[in-house]
Amino acid sequence: MTDNDNYMVDGAGRRWFLKQSTALAGTLLLPPLATPSSALPGTVPAASSTARPITLRVNRKTYKLTAEPRETLLDLMRNRLNLTGSKKGCDHGQCGACTVHIDGRRAYSCLTLAVMQQGRDITTIEGLGTESALHPLQAAFIEHDGFQCGFCTPGQLMAGAALLREGHTGSADEIREWMSGNICRCGAYPGIVAAIQSVKKGGTPG
């Protein structure tokens, strides 16, 4: 996807421009993916006879594909749309790592069947912001170290972005309560709360 596809999750089409972290940082040169996922076909057809054609709209892109009724939105996005930002921590709606927005509302994509999401607007972490155009909450997570391993982070960010829009950020305790559907095993909760509060104070989304 290009940066032009990077819209705010409220669907208002607002784009967040560069908010680069000013702190110094080195460059990380990780071993390459043996085959970068971008070199693979974007959509892989499902093999089963029970598969049916569906149309999904994710991050303002439209995907036409066939899906089995039993495929969850999470598995379909991760395995067939190359959208691996949403994570699978439990597959049972217990951890929140797969949180996305469906029509602007938070949803656990592991508890959501893909075939039921036709005609809805789905936003994932890949649609929230990019490295060159971070969403303010993404920048705040870096600033306040609202993560360690980063695995729950896409889900935390999607929950946090919704929280800001929903207005559940009146106090630290309110944020804690409304962010309690997302487990962070590294225990970065104080940083997550601080990050959400800082964006709230900045008055950016609202």
Place this chain on the structure above:
Amino acid sequence: MEPKLIGDPVDRIDGKQKVTGGAHYAGDIKQPEMAYAVLVMSTIANGTIRDIDTADAEKLPGVLAIMTHKNTPRLPGYDANKPGATALGRVLHLLHDDRVDYSNQPIAMAIADSFEHAVDAANHVRVTYQAKTPAPGLPTSKAEPFRPQKLPRPDDPVDTQRGDLNKAMAAAEVSFKQTYHTPTQVHNALEPHTSVAIWEGKQLTIYQATQGIFPSRERIAEYFALPPENVRVIAQFVGGGFGSKGPVWADGVLAAMAAQYVKRPVKLELRRSDMFGMVGSRSATSQQLDIGASRSGDFLGMAHRSLNQTSVFDDFSEPAGILTRVLYKCPNQEVTHRSIRANIGSPSPMRAPGEAPGMFALESAIDELAYQLNMDPIALRLKNYAETDQQKELPFSSKSLRECYQQAADRFGWSKRLAAPRSMRDGNILIGMGMASAIYPTIRDEASAKIKLNADGTVLLSIGTQDIGTGSYTAMTQLAADAFGISPDRVTLRAGDTRQPKTPVSGGSRTTASAGSAVVQAAEAVILKAKQLALNDLKSPLNGQKESDMAVEKGRLFLKSDPKKGEALTALLKRNGGNALEASTSSKSGEEKEKYSMYAHGAQFAEVRIDEALGEIRVSKLTGAYAAGRIVNAKTAHSQLVGGIVWGVSMALLEHAIHDPRTNRIMNANLAEYHVPVNADIPDIDAFFIDEKDEIVNPAGVKGIGEIGITGSVAAIANAIYHATGKRIRELPITPDKILSFTA
């Protein structure tokens, strides 16, 4: 000299990738023709497989193979499947026989062209068993305890004695004796164990969620009877480990077996429920503490006798007593470890293995004794402050525990605490304040690194180490940048790959001390080459000077006695042909390890608020001061402390993997019923570092910080709960039913 960028709160170098979904974990790796493997797990805890019927499963669409003990090719190096010399090499169940030694043991593997097809196939495998009665674990076990052959770290003896304990206890004016119980815990890193295995002839590449790419490479190579260089393990990003990804478990080997069997790349991603058994746990413990003291509070004798559980097929002994040997001054002491065997998955190291349950018991006991002696808990600890390591009879390389007690107490507001239990309340809410010491050994393993200084002044740092979320990538980059006095964005890091220089497992809080020291020494070696280049270069202002008289700051080599005399490293390199300077080093601890005892220390304080009628416990305040040598990155180091303290809340109040004693099956093998803290459980945490310089401990000057946070917080909370309620709970987790119970 100013420590420059070291210590600054530098943002993580991989922060942007992590917040945009651009960080690739093992489960995000895709391969052409990649197949998916799903495990079938045992539903009994002891017995044999009578029959395993795969006929229905094999007929399902997309299924490539069902591997069971009946058709799995024998691994050529399967004979090496023995308890390892370290905690990393465990005995694995690899579909080689019909034995079932614990519930939720992998007994078959379905491999299909999609995840959905693999799950469906796994669900259609029918298994019948010849079941036997399982041996239960603690606290139900009636098995005869045995003395384990070793503890996980070879430096820790199983049993220690000093002085004359019996005589001291007989002479003591005050004596104390209690037993503490801790439950089985499961690490539950949020990222499930995942491996993507790719064979190209006799070359194997595995993208793996692991804390140790090198141990994994070596163990997997051993099973397949390959030279280690034929196996490449890559861990770009790891979604937490907490010990569970330290040992080499069956998942990586099984993925490689599956990929070889179906001749396609295979991804094996454990399901959450799969993680309750085959990838380790913290052993339950039962610990007896005996303390004999004078009426004025001097410890005269102390015994810490710890019982833990291990599996029927492997040896792992939770080293719960090791810190009792060193934390307080006490001339007469006995510390022992015993184990029982049970039909459970093998226990393994989990964040502060031994230290976490052991410190809960020890620091609860010290608190109890303080009440018995009518002394302030800090005063009792200060009275028995260990100036030296009495067990090893060595001085400490540095120890700032006194400062930790004082600064944490001040910031917490300990002086506002009323000494008597149940003396502080806010309406129906009982308020309690408690504290405990924190301590963790500084461990350093052999590690290597390669540094290349380019003529343009940029640095390429190559080092194998994985970053499990601690911030290792960032810390390594900072240490390299610091050596040359350049900005970290001038350093490029190659890491997370066994093709880079060898480093140890990221566990035991050892990465910065080990790999970081290798970075510092590799940089020193490059700088030495630069100095030699300059002193032999007629055109250099440093021509003819001595190496030891030169230093580097801000990318400039200069004469210490006359800093104006010098030149930029880029100028020196460009004039000398523009070639890069490169050095590789292997770094390990030396004689300092024989001469000094090395520990990080801390003091943790907790305030709890407990609803008197409901027994609901809320942790309302956590303050901790820690001394851990040089802090490389204030931001990520703080997060490490906070994470450890959150784990203390979790262990004190929530975590408990509950076994049904009749079947030995874990009854809460999911994240809804195995409780870990959510955001609403965690208050603001005031965790901070005390300045501590330690030039002895290692070249990086650092002590481990990943685990110390949990070593004090569990007992601090338990002690606060006693102070609030007057009820001493000696069995974790401390839940409302125990607060309300009149029998506790």
